[in-house]
Amino acid sequence: MASKQVYAILAMMVAVLPATTLAKVFVVGDEHGWTINFDYKLWAADKDFWVGAKLVFHDPVGVHSVFKVNGTAFQECIKPPPSEALICGNDIITLLTRGLKWYFCGVGKHSEVGSQKLAISVQSISRAPAPAPSPFGA
Numbered sequence: 001m002a003s004k005q006v007y008a009i010l011a012m013m014v015a016v017l018p019a020t021t022l023a024k025v026f027v028v029g030d031e032h033g034w035t036i037n038f039d040y041k042l043w044a045a046d047k048d049f050w051v052g053a054k055l056v057f058h059d060p061v062g063v064h065s066v067f068k069v070n071g072t073a074f075q076e077c078i079k080p081p082p083s084e085a086l087i088c089g090n091d092i093i094t095l096l097t098r099g100l101k102w103y104f105c106g107v108g109k110h111s112e113v114g115s116q117k118l119a120i121s122v123q124s125i126s127r128a129p130a131p132a133p134s135p136f137g138a
């Protein structure tokens with residue numbers, strides 16, 4: 001029966017989920033990339049960031065940049081020295097520790113006016129539930 005197949009497929013998907021959430025690579029902004037006038041708060045809202053996951057910023061050199069900053073600098077868009085910017089065009093950041101992380105673009109007023117800023121909360125892997133029965137409990 002068709003419904004049995006559907007259940008079988010659903011069961012497989014649930015079984016695969018925990019493994020895929022662990023070493024995940026997030027392309028920030030997905031196909032929009034790292035740019036102005038995109039809602040990164042909304043983008044981050046439905047995602048779980050675990051220690052070990054990677055963030056990829058598609059930040060064209062000379063157009064955008066990435067700064068990792070503290071919460072105060074994030075709120076007030078205080079730019080660190082330019083030497084601290086990540087400007088390789090395809091910056092990959094591995095999330096090494098749990099806690100809140102803040103990033104913004106230091107070019108022009110992209111952070112202040114263009115809302116080009118990303119705040120995420122990284123969770124520790126040791127707190128991840130065991131592979132069964134459901135990754136959505138906590």
Ligand SMILES: *[C@@H]1O[C@H](CO)[C@@H](O)[C@H](O)[C@H]1NC(C)=O
Pocket residue numbers: 069070071072073078079080
């Ligand atoms: C946050 O970052 C800003 C800009 O780099 C710096 O001036 C400030 O001292 C930092 N605040 C804390 C609490 O580290």
Ligand SMILES: [Cu+2]
Pocket residue numbers: 035036063064065105106107110116
């Ligand atoms: Cu920018």
